[in-house]
Amino acid sequence: MATPLIEFKNVTKRFGQLTVLDRVNAKIYEGEITTIIGLSGSGKSVFLKHIIGLLKPEDGSVLFRGKPLDEMKKNEREASLAQISYMFQDNALFDSMTVYDNVALPLRETTNLGKAEIDRRVMTRIEQMELGDAAFKYPSELSGGMQKRAALARALVTDPRIVLFDEPTTGQDPVRENAILSMVAENRKKFDFTAVLVSHAIPEVYFISNRILALYDRKIVFQGPPEEFESFDHSLKEEIRRSLEELQGKLSGLYAKRQFKVRYHTELKSGTFQETYAVLVFAMKDIDVLASGLGHDAVHKAIDSMSSFIDSYFSAVGGFSARLGLDEFVTVLPYSDVKEAEAILKGFADDFQERGIRDILSGKLEKVAAEMCLEFIVFAGIAEGRPIEGIDDIIESAKKEQREICRLRCRATGVV
Amino acid sequence: MSVTEKDGYSDDKIIDRGSLPTRPFAAIGRKTINWVNTLGAAAIFLALAVLMIFRPKQWTKVVEQIYYIGARSTTIIILVALFTGMVLGLQSYHALAQFGTVGAVGTLVALSLIRELGPVLTAIMITARAGSAITAEIGIQRISEQIDALDTMRIDPLRYLISPRIAASIVSFPLLTALFDLVGIVGGFISGVVLMGANAGTYFYRVQASVDMKDVTDGFIKAVVFAVIVATVCCFQGYFVHMRTDSRGAKSVGLSTTSAVVTSCVLILVADYVVTSLLI
Numbered sequence: 001m002a003t004p005l006i007e008f009k010n011v012t013k014r015f016g017q018l019t020v021l022d023r024v025n026a027k028i029y030e031g032e033i034t035t036i037i038g039l040s041g042s043g044k045s046v047f048l049k050h051i052i053g054l055l056k057p058e059d060g061s062v063l064f065r066g067k068p069l070d071e072m073k074k075n076e077r078e079a080s081l082a083q084i085s086y087m088f089q090d091n092a093l094f095d096s097m098t099v100y101d102n103v104a105l106p107l108r109e110t111t112n113l114g115k116a117e118i119d120r121r122v123m124t125r126i127e128q129m130e131l132g133d134a135a136f137k138y139p140s141e142l143s144g145g146m147q148k149r150a151a152l153a154r155a156l157v158t159d160p161r162i163v164l165f166d167e168p169t170t171g172q173d174p175v176r177e178n179a180i181l182s183m184v185a186e187n188r189k190k191f192d193f194t195a196v197l198v199s200h201a202i203p204e205v206y207f208i209s210n211r212i213l214a215l216y217d218r219k220i221v222f223q224g225p226p227e228e229f230e231s232f233d234h235s236l237k238e239e240i241r242r243s244l245e246e247l248q249g250k251l252s253g254l255y256a257k258r259q260f261k262v263r264y265h266t267e268l269k270s271g272t273f274q275e276t277y278a279v280l281v282f283a284m285k286d287i288d289v290l291a292s293g294l295g296h297d298a299v300h301k302a303i304d305s306m307s308s309f310i311d312s313y314f315s316a317v318g319g320f321s322a323r324l325g326l327d328e329f330v331t332v333l334p335y336s337d338v339k340e341a342e343a344i345l346k347g348f349a350d351d352f353q354e355r356g357i358r359d360i361l362s363g364k365l366e367k368v369a370a371e372m373c374l375e376f377i378v379f380a381g382i383a384e385g386r387p388i389e390g391i392d393d394i395i396e397s398a399k400k401e402q403r404e405i406c407r408l409r410c411r412a413t414g415v416v
Numbered sequence: 417m418s419v420t421e422k423d424g425y426s427d428d429k430i431i432d433r434g435s436l437p438t439r440p441f442a443a444i445g446r447k448t449i450n451w452v453n454t455l456g457a458a459a460i461f462l463a464l465a466v467l468m469i470f471r472p473k474q475w476t477k478v479v480e481q482i483y484y485i486g487a488r489s490t491t492i493i494i495l496v497a498l499f500t501g502m503v504l505g506l507q508s509y510h511a512l513a514q515f516g517t518v519g520a521v522g523t524l525v526a527l528s529l530i531r532e533l534g535p536v537l538t539a540i541m542i543t544a545r546a547g548s549a550i551t552a553e554i555g556i557q558r559i560s561e562q563i564d565a566l567d568t569m570r571i572d573p574l575r576y577l578i579s580p581r582i583a584a585s586i587v588s589f590p591l592l593t594a595l596f597d598l599v600g601i602v603g604g605f606i607s608g609v610v611l612m613g614a615n616a617g618t619y620f621y622r623v624q625a626s627v628d629m630k631d632v633t634d635g636f637i638k639a640v641v642f643a644v645i646v647a648t649v650c651c652f653q654g655y656f657v658h659m660r661t662d663s664r665g666a667k668s669v670g671l672s673t674t675s676a677v678v679t680s681c682v683l684i685l686v687a688d689y690v691v692t693s694l695l696i
Binding site for chain 1: 473557560561562564565567568569570571576
């Protein structure tokens with residue numbers, strides 16, 4: 001495997017008599033979203049502050065692209081750390097400065113760019129974060145979500161290669177939690193940075209993470225992809241399971257991916273499934289375009305409405321559904337073969353076209369969508385499942401079969 | 417200088433208090449060591465901040481701080497100077513009248529103001545007005561992680577927050593002291609000459625004759641010393657507000673502000689004596 005971007009080697013950190021990290025070994029790879037999970041007070045933020053150099057380990061070392069930070073020359077170390085931005089849990093915006101000045105601060109103080117170039121870069125980031133109208137407002141005049149976006153704009157204005165997010169969703173409601181994580185995932189794709197998140201609210205980060213680091217009792221007890229976390233046997237897992245169950249409620253009754261797999265295997269073992277059954281995978285296309293037009297909050301309300309619609313429709317025919325990602329859903333119909341599932345899907349498509357889209361783009365959202373002439377397309381694919389096949393393979397087959405089942409066309413044309 | 421790790425400003429280690437008879441000595445020793453540590457930390461803090469005054473991009477921030485610490489303190493300085501001068505004129509007129517030397521009112525007023533009262537009262541007034549605000553502002557920036565944010569943006573907080581304030585104090589204190597002296601002499605004229613009837617020509621002649629350049633430069637030297645003391649104490653208290661062991665959060669900012677003002681005032685008076693004894 002490639003050299004890790006950041007590596008912790010036997011890092012120990014103490015505050016007086018209290019050991020917070022004890023011989024921690026961890027790897028963070030370039031271009032990924034790595035999430036550090038753990039219970040409150042388990043040292044996640046301390047871990048993060050070692051990466052940015054705010055804290056130094058008592059023992060061990062932190063390596064940047066394979067080279068220990070403490071062995072680097074001052075200039076080299078500065079250059080390495082300059083590639084990292086940090087987003088604080090409470091945003092840490094300067095409350096006596098406007099959003100514009102907050103975003104401009106790192107450019108003014110650490111570069112020799114001219115006023116016009118700074119203005120161009122700052123306004124670009126502000127616009128990208130949908131804060132154009134709030135550029136000259138003070139942080140206290142902004143909502144929590146807008147403050148988050150302002151902090152992200154400030155973190156991204158220097159074009160960092162790595163962005164560290166300290167508990168980005170803490171204290172947010174479920175819709176906003178999803179919106180913030182979507183913002184992280186979307187911007188990571190757009191700006192191609194490596195993201196490291198700290199979270200004690202585990203389930204929602206599942207959707208966007210490539211890699212999980214689990215901190216427990218001062219040590220890293222797990223590191224790997226979220227899927228492998230399934231076979232990880234540890235007391236921390238119980239905490240996580242409880243959080244996952246909480247998420248089901250938060251996400252309009254839909255299962256999280258991991259919990260979905262648990263139910264799938266349980267039903268498989270109990271013989272609920274027919275010899276062949278159907279697996280459907282839905283996707284909302286061009287969610288990025290929609291988000292840039294309507295805003296993250298609005299889009300996540302739409303996604304949650306769609307979750308509810310899928311769940312209520314297919315649970316009536318004995319199915320169960322889950323979210324695969326931010327804009328993907330999977331439904332298993334244990335009692336239906338593909339032919340029957342095709343008929344059910346047609347009914348779903350008609351019903352969804354009839355009232356589902358209306359429910360999703362209701363009220364203000366519908367007005368905005370009409371004014372902005374946005375398109376909203378739903379794709380679906382069906383695959384045949386057999387008990388001997390792995391669910392991941394079946395899901396992949398269903399994805400390959402995806403086709404458009406309904407769309408909201410631009411209102412201006414009068415077609416829905 | 418690391419901003420998040422202990423710098424000797426506080427001590428959260430488990431302390432061995434020793435046996436009963438030795439405890440008072442241990443307590444005195446501990447206090448002394450803490451005091452010396454704090455003094456050392458403040459000296460390093462000041463030295464680093466002074467060095468950073470000469471870094472690029474500091475000019476605008478220094479001018480902003482001169483406006484805040486200096487220009488915006490002029491009203492209060494004029495008021496205090498005027499009434500201080502008037503009281504001096506009044507008191508000295510009555511005292512000197514007993515010896516028939518009313519003509520020396522100008523001498524007494526001018527020398528008292530230029531040598532002592534001008535620098536000391538100016539420093540105390542700026543401490544009350546700007547020093548307390550500096551501590552509170554930096555303290556709040558510390559507890560709300562704004563200073564940590566500067567660190568993560570590779571902006572040295574000492575350069576960005578502390579140096580401009582120290583530079584601005586060094587510029588503002590002597591200027592405000594000069595203003596204080598001038599207005600104080602006018603105040604003495606109002607009470608001694610206009611209200612009590614001393615001779616105007618004698619008053620100004622005495623002022624001019626009794627004050628030499630050394631008095632003025634000594635007053636300015638004191639002003640610069642006080643500026644360094646006030647700026648360092650107030651910035652230091654705010655910057656390390658999170659190291660306080662007696663309180664947390666907003667309360668610690670309040671206590672640090674009080675502590676900054678009290679410490680600055682005491683140190684101004686102590687330094688006044690020391691500097692006077694060296695200059696005299």
